[in-house]
Amino acid sequence: MMNVLIVEDEKQIANSLKKSFESEGYDCEVCYDGERALDVISSQYFDVFLLDWRIPKVSGIEVCKRVRESNNQTPIILLTALSDVKNKIEAFNYGADDYITKPFSFEEVLARINAVVRRYKTSVSTIEFDNLSLNLIKHTLQNSEVEVKLPEMEFELLRYFLEHRASIISREKLCDDVWKLPYTPTTNVVDVTVKHLRYKLEELSEKKYIKTVYGEGYIFITE
Amino acid sequence: MMNVLIVEDEKQIANSLKKSFESEGYDCEVCYDGERALDVISSQYFDVFLLDWRIPKVSGIEVCKRVRESNNQTPIILLTALSDVKNKIEAFNYGADDYITKPFSFEEVLARINAVVRRYKTSVSTIEFDNLSLNLIKHTLQNSEVEVKLPEMEFELLRYFLEHRASIISREKLCDDVWKLPYTPTTNVVDVTVKHLRYKLEELSEKKYIKTVYGEGYIFITE
DNA sequence: AACAATTGTGAAAAATTTTTCATTATTAAT
DNA sequence: ATTAATAATGAAAAATTTTTCACAATTGTT
Numbered sequence: 328m329m330n331v332l333i334v335e336d337e338k339q340i341a342n343s344l345k346k347s348f349e350s351e352g353y354d355c356e357v358c359y360d361g362e363r364a365l366d367v368i369s370s371q372y373f374d375v376f377l378l379d380w381r382i383p384k385v386s387g388i389e390v391c392k393r394v395r396e397s398n399n400q401t402p403i404i405l406l407t408a409l410s411d412v413k414n415k416i417e418a419f420n421y422g423a424d425d426y427i428t429k430p431f432s433f434e435e436v437l438a439r440i441n442a443v444v445r446r447y448k449t450s451v452s453t454i455e456f457d458n459l460s461l462n463l464i465k466h467t468l469q470n471s472e473v474e475v476k477l478p479e480m481e482f483e484l485l486r487y488f489l490e491h492r493a494s495i496i497s498r499e500k501l502c503d504d505v506w507k508l509p510y511t512p513t514t515n516v517v518d519v520t521v522k523h524l525r526y527k528l529e530e531l532s533e534k535k536y537i538k539t540v541y542g543e544g545y546i547f548i549t550e
Numbered sequence: 551m552m553n554v555l556i557v558e559d560e561k562q563i564a565n566s567l568k569k570s571f572e573s574e575g576y577d578c579e580v581c582y583d584g585e586r587a588l589d590v591i592s593s594q595y596f597d598v599f600l601l602d603w604r605i606p607k608v609s610g611i612e613v614c615k616r617v618r619e620s621n622n623q624t625p626i627i628l629l630t631a632l633s634d635v636k637n638k639i640e641a642f643n644y645g646a647d648d649y650i651t652k653p654f655s656f657e658e659v660l661a662r663i664n665a666v667v668r669r670y671k672t673s674v675s676t677i678e679f680d681n682l683s684l685n686l687i688k689h690t691l692q693n694s695e696v697e698v699k700l701p702e703m704e705f706e707l708l709r710y711f712l713e714h715r716a717s718i719i720s721r722e723k724l725c726d727d728v729w730k731l732p733y734t735p736t737t738n739v740v741d742v743t744v745k746h747l748r749y750k751l752e753e754l755s756e757k758k759y760i761k762t763v764y765g766e767g768y769i770f771i772t773e
Numbered sequence: 774a775a776c777a778a779t780t781g782t783g784a785a786a787a788a789t790t791t792t793t794c795a796t797t798a799t800t801a802a803t
Numbered sequence: 804a805t806t807a808a809t810a811a812t813g814a815a816a817a818a819t820t821t822t823t824c825a826c827a828a829t830t831g832t833t
Contacts, residue, residue, distance in 0.1 A: 419665045438642045478790055516792055541800055701820055739822055764830055
């Protein structure tokens with residue numbers, strides 16, 4: 328089910344939105360200012376943020392900007408009473424995904440939210456972790472300075488680790504799921520590839536992400 | 551560089567858009583009706599379609615619908631003089647990506663186009679052509695029955711061809727753009743890779759997609 | 774038809790990636 | 804501390820991919 332964060336200080340609008348969303352079966356949370364919003368955002372998962380432009384303390388566009396700076400790509404829709412073009416351009420430049428001018432109908436909000444979320448869900452093209460990023464299209468691993476290309480198997484292994492963070496994974500499972508080998512524990516490909524991958528990871532960050540759990544397998548820890 | 555298709559029967563608007571785009575360095579093509587648009591779309595690559603709602607023969611929304619039915623996910627922005635909400639919802643339901651109400655400024659068009667294309671480029675995970683599909687994540691080429699893995703360079707080459715369908719591409723350009731070689735016409739890597747790729751393509755479909763243009767280069771034709 | 778230019782091909786060389794193997798290092802348990 | 808099990812490592816073998824090369828085939832032009 329979908330989780331919406333509404334950030335809007337006009338309580339009438341906020342409450343009416345909340346009710347409408349809930350009648351559609353969406354979960355939603357309301358904040359009345361930008362500061363509170365940033366707080367909530369940093370500690371909770373949402374599928375989309377609905378931000379009013381003019382809100383107390385930290386403006387909607389500023390929230391938008393900070394969210395993107397923290398590498399959070401959750402879709403953002405801005406609400407505003409201003410309809411002049413300059414603002415729209417500013418909004419897109421700060422990484423907003425859509426823009427709705429007041430007054431709006433709830434149906435329009437719903438349509439735009441669905442469009443934006445559907446798009447986002449099928450769009451994740453990088454996996455971010457710590458201060459690194461794995462590009463799923465280019466098969467590269469990058470920090471803010473360097474970008475290295477990972478060979479096939481190292482890429483697949485890292486992707487698997489990232490999608491199974493913080494749980495112990497046995498070599499057999501890796502053989503199965505990553506290598507798709509017909510059950511062969513007489514090989515140490517996994518060990519060797521882990522070694523290669525560790526080496527590449529250490530080139531970009533000193534941290535040790537892949538921990539060995541003696542007798543059990545590996546575990547990928549982000550922090 | 552970006553390729554825009556403008557479908558708009560009001561020639562004044564169409565031409566003004568075309569000029570503005572060209573001064574931004576975008577390539578663009580204009581059609582004055584929906585029928586022609588569908589024709590052009592099926593034989594040429596564009597990064598985005600800018601469709602007026604009310605155009606002769608086949609309406610903008612109908613073009614939108616048919617484009618999506620043919621499995622083409624190119625971003626679509628609809629232009630319209632009508633501002634009522636029902637149409638917006640209809641537009642999104644038919645798979646439009648954005649919606650601009652007339653009158654608009656060129657800057658707004660530009661901002662929305664860039665937003666939509668940026669989103670799309672990072673979101674697309676397959677390129678469909680004919681009855682084949684290139685999976686950009688798995689680097690596989692598939693028809694309804696078989697799936698083959700393409701090695702790196704064959705994959706990159708095919709992707710490049712698909713993004714530049716129906717135009718002649720010289721070997722030098724391919725060396726530059728796909729191989730990123732520092733200008734070397736003393737090699738025939740391109741020829742050889744084309745050969746490999748042709749072989750794989752023929753495994754999945756009898757058609758000959760990559761045509762040679764004697765003395766000029768190659769051209770990828772979808773139909 | 775003869776030609777020069779251009780393109781296609783098979784095979785092998787070169788480069789890269791993947792896997793194996795023998796050995797060393799580390800771990801947990803006695 | 805010793806030991807047996809498990810993991811890490813360096814180096815090389817095997818497999819795959821990329822690139823080169825020499826030659827054959829095709830094309831457009833005369």
